[in-house]
Amino acid sequence: MSISAENIRNIAIVGHSGEGKTTLFEAILFNGGAIERMGKIENGTTVSDFDEQEIARKTSISLSLGYVTWKNIKINLLDVPGFFDFEGECCSAMRACGGAIVVAGAGGSVTVGAEKAVDRCLSLKKPTILFINGMDKENADYPGTVRAFQEKYKGKIAPIQIPMMEGNKMTGFIDVITGKAFKFGASGVEEVPVPAAYTAELEEMLGVLQETAAENDEELLDKYFGEGSLTSDEIALGLRKGIHTTSVIPVLAGSALLNKGVINLMNALGEYLPQAAERAALPATDLKTKEGTQVLCDENGPLALQVFKTAVDPFVGKLNYIRVCRGVLRSGMTVYNPNTDTEERINAIYLVSGKKQTPVTELTAGDIGAVNKLSNTGTGDTLCDPSAPVQFPPIDFPAPVLSMAVNATVRGTEDKVFGGLNRLAEEDKSFEVRKNTETGETLACGQGEVQLEVIKRRLKSKFGADADFTVPTVAYRESILSKAEAEGKHKKQSGGAGQFGVVNIRFEPGAEDGVFEFVDATVGGSVPKQFIPAVEKGLREAIQKGVLAGFPMVNLKATLFDGKSHPVDSKEIAFVSAAKLSYEDGIPRAKPILLEPIHSMKITVPEQYVGDIMGDLNKRRGRIIGMDTVNGLQVITAEAPEGEILTYATALRSMTQGRGRFSSEFVRYEQAPETVLQTLKK
Numbered sequence: 001m002s003i004s005a006e007n008i009r010n011i012a013i014v015g016h017s018g019e020g021k022t023t024l025f026e027a028i029l030f031n032g033g034a035i036e037r038m039g040k041i042e043n044g045t046t047v048s049d050f051d052e053q054e055i056a057r058k059t060s061i062s063l064s065l066g067y068v069t070w071k072n073i074k075i076n077l078l079d080v081p082g083f084f085d086f087e088g089e090c091c092s093a094m095r096a097c098g099g100a101i102v103v104a105g106a107g108g109s110v111t112v113g114a115e116k117a118v119d120r121c122l123s124l125k126k127p128t129i130l131f132i133n134g135m136d137k138e139n140a141d142y143p144g145t146v147r148a149f150q151e152k153y154k155g156k157i158a159p160i161q162i163p164m165m166e167g168n169k170m171t172g173f174i175d176v177i178t179g180k181a182f183k184f185g186a187s188g189v190e191e192v193p194v195p196a197a198y199t200a201e202l203e204e205m206l207g208v209l210q211e212t213a214a215e216n217d218e219e220l221l222d223k224y225f226g227e228g229s230l231t232s233d234e235i236a237l238g239l240r241k242g243i244h245t246t247s248v249i250p251v252l253a254g255s256a257l258l259n260k261g262v263i264n265l266m267n268a269l270g271e272y273l274p275q276a277a278e279r280a281a282l283p284a285t286d287l288k289t290k291e292g293t294q295v296l297c298d299e300n301g302p303l304a305l306q307v308f309k310t311a312v313d314p315f316v317g318k319l320n321y322i323r324v325c326r327g328v329l330r331s332g333m334t335v336y337n338p339n340t341d342t343e344e345r346i347n348a349i350y351l352v353s354g355k356k357q358t359p360v361t362e363l364t365a366g367d368i369g370a371v372n373k374l375s376n377t378g379t380g381d382t383l384c385d386p387s388a389p390v391q392f393p394p395i396d397f398p399a400p401v402l403s404m405a406v407n408a409t410v411r412g413t414e415d416k417v418f419g420g421l422n423r424l425a426e427e428d429k430s431f432e433v434r435k436n437t438e439t440g441e442t443l444a445c446g447q448g449e450v451q452l453e454v455i456k457r458r459l460k461s462k463f464g465a466d467a468d469f470t471v472p473t474v475a476y477r478e479s480i481l482s483k484a485e486a487e488g489k490h491k492k493q494s495g496g497a498g499q500f501g502v503v504n505i506r507f508e509p510g511a512e513d514g515v516f517e518f519v520d521a522t523v524g525g526s527v528p529k530q531f532i533p534a535v536e537k538g539l540r541e542a543i544q545k546g547v548l549a550g551f552p553m554v555n556l557k558a559t560l561f562d563g564k565s566h567p568v569d570s571k572e573i574a575f576v577s578a579a580k581l582s583y584e585d586g587i588p589r590a591k592p593i594l595l596e597p598i599h600s601m602k603i604t605v606p607e608q609y610v611g612d613i614m615g616d617l618n619k620r621r622g623r624i625i626g627m628d629t630v631n632g633l634q635v636i637t638a639e640a641p642e643g644e645i646l647t648y649a650t651a652l653r654s655m656t657q658g659r660g661r662f663s664s665e666f667v668r669y670e671q672a673p674e675t676v677l678q679t680l681k682k
Contacts, residue, residue: 003074005277005297005366009269010076010323012093014121015103016113017082020133022046022060024103024256024265025079031263032068032075034353038259047354048079052461053454061454062427063089063309065321065352065368073270076368082113084658085451088397088430089309092379094120095395096308096323096368099127099273101265106134106253108144110152112658118153118249125280127243127273129250131265135163135170136255142170146251158212158239159205159251161264162198170253170260174198176205177232177239184260212248213238236271243272276366282325284382287338287389295326295390299365302388303327303335308395310379312427313462320377321352321370322363325392327385329371330362336386342376343386379429397429399663400445401649404452405473406433407442409466418442420463424455431455438475448649474643476680477595477669478546479555483508486586490577493569501574503527503535504562505582507590511557516543519559527563527575534572535560538579547587548594549680554669558583594680596672597642600625603652604635605660612655620644621673639667643676 013021023038026046030038039045044055048064060081067076078093094100100121104114121128132145142163150157164172164181172183174194179202182189194202213235214224220238224230230238242248252268254261281294284304295304309321322329329335333346350357350370363369377383380394408417421433421444431446446452452469459465485506492499511517518536527535543553563578601622605613613636614624622640629635645664652660 003367004364005299006275007072008074008076008276008366009273010078010096010098010276010366010368011269011273012078012080012090012097012100012126013103014080014090014093014100014117015082016105016111016117017059017084019082019103019105019111019113020256021082021103022048022079024101024131024133024262025064025066025077027256027259027262028075028077028266029066029068029353030259031266032070034066034068047356050355053457057454059083061086062311063093063321064354065370067351067353067368070266071270074367075266075269078368082117083450084113084653085446085448085454086430087447088428090117090120091395091397091430092309092321094124094126095306096321097126098276098279099129099269101269102128102130102249103133103256104130104145104149106132106137106140106142106145108141108148110145110148115152115659118149122153122246125246127246129243129252129265129268129272130157131261132251132253133256135253135261136258138168140168140170142253149249149251153249156247156249157251158209158242158248160209160239160268161252162201162205163253163261164195164198170255173253173261173264174202175264176202176209177235179206179232182264189263209235209239212242216242216245216247240272244274244278279366282392284390284392287391293390295392297365298326299328301326301365302385303329303333304382304384304388304390304392305329306392307377307379307381307383310426312423317373318426319350319352319357319370319372320374320379321368322383323368324363324365326365328362328364329369334386335383336389337377337381337383338389338391339378339381340376344374344377344383346371347373378426395429398447398661400430400432400447401662401664402448402452402647403434403443403445403472404469405441405471406444407468407470409468413465416463416465417459417467420459420465421455421467423463424458428455436472436475439473441472443472444469448653471646474646475597476549476551476643476672477554477597478548478551478592479553479595480507480509480587480590480592482591484586484590486582486589488578488580488582488585490574490581492574498566498569499571499574499577500564500566500569501531501534501571501578502564503560503575503578503582505535505539505579505586506559506561507583507586508557508559509555511555515554515556516540517557519557521559521561522563526565527560528565528570531565531570531572531575532560534575535563535579538576539583541576542580542583546592546594547584548592548677551594553587554595594672594677595669596676597666598639598668598670599642599645599664600667601638601640601645601662601664602635603638603660603662604630604633605652605656606632607634609656609660610634610636613652613660616651616655620648640664641670641672641676642666 064079162174163170174181181194214221286293304326305324307320311319408414625637
């Protein structure tokens, strides 16, 4: 079934973990007739949490799709994990959606996840509805929760209903715009007179809503100033305009678990959030002119779509979730992928609801679906009409902040382990597999411990491969502080021709390239010319292991100034060995030191956490370089040893309740204190 963009709403459900997003997703599908009964998270029967890890953990891990038709409008839903480790899924959802429902608990405060969700929607200009969930709970505090959001987002929060409460339970609501009251009944909602206890509150809120609506439209503002009031239709019009510009966030309330207030929310989705046809033109690059262009949601234009998520199954294959931005995608089409400079043939096209895939023959501009068996296409890629090639910007995913070394649990299964990890990295673009050339370790890099644990378990369940994740090795270095001279003598006689070579070498800091410099300062042929390269070779092999803890030696200048040879027994191997003996004797007398890698860090936190962050950095031997204020947040620039910040992502999240973020990069090596060396020797 093909549907026009005017009748499509693409909605992401976002917010703090555990506040009812998946249950709300389930209730919307049920109300729209997409499912016969609401599943339960604790039973592992919900549509969107179908992965075995999600069922076991009772929390969403991956972005899931679903859709429902409600009053002739197709609502495409994206259920987004709320746990911070799975932020990459939110990045994918934000690229695909045209608006969002932020689900918040009715606990009287703004939780971190709700705050981050609202902030993300505002920064990306995604029209948003705030749904205060959990109104069936004993401690539900709707007024306190609204006040907390109003304090946090001054001038934006606009409640459009008043919950009617009895014994701390929501029994109905008053629609502020129409002034009508509705009570929840066994067969749905029924209109009732507005209780006298709410008339004053209704009048006050209506006045606020009229002002808010008027501020978003010049004609309405003139009428409001002239007549002092607006009709309900005019209020709705003004609010809709404010919602579309993200200057207004309407608030509704209910209980997803008891399916109360959800139908009211569904009506609001159709009325207030933008049609797919109304979305802003998308920036892209016209590959013919190499210039920027704007892609409008026009089903009559040449095809252009973007992959916003990839699911990998070792048996079924790869499934690419797509949003059609322009034109119509049809089965059998050949499309161009500018990211990989390849053409792909479209086989099957699906509408997706959880793990269920319904084949369709086409998807029009504004719609969301999936395609399979695309061999050269991944998340973020553009697919377009070959005659009108365009390319959308990539999706910005968070850079990994926690890395663990990976080893196959069973010897001989390395290919299976690393092949599986690379396939999982196709699914989750906030996870990477890297090779550390310094230590030789393969690293699994992600957003936190939970994400990496999920990756490890999926590796086992999907690919049958067991892996051990451990704290990675720090790439320390060794060097020297002073000068020392040493003789290396290699003499071997065991019947027949022997081996003989003597070298005298001066070791000192100050290699020209910062790593190793070899100088031949011999005179008179004390070491024959043909053996000079052997001396250098022996030293280059020796510096791979320092004398303190076995780490590579750097900044070493070695000058060969004398030596001895034998006309018969001197051979290349003898001088290689002599050079190594000289190194082993001289370096311990040249004040060897351990060097540790230092990282530059940028830590972004709300001001109230700055003291804790600085105290923690001091414990980690960090140095504060400076502080700036950016968008109301404190950005701390610091330096710290790599060995002290291997698990900093976990500590920062704990110190800031998830509000902090950081990035780091290697800048240089510095001498490590003796305590570090002693730790390495244990």
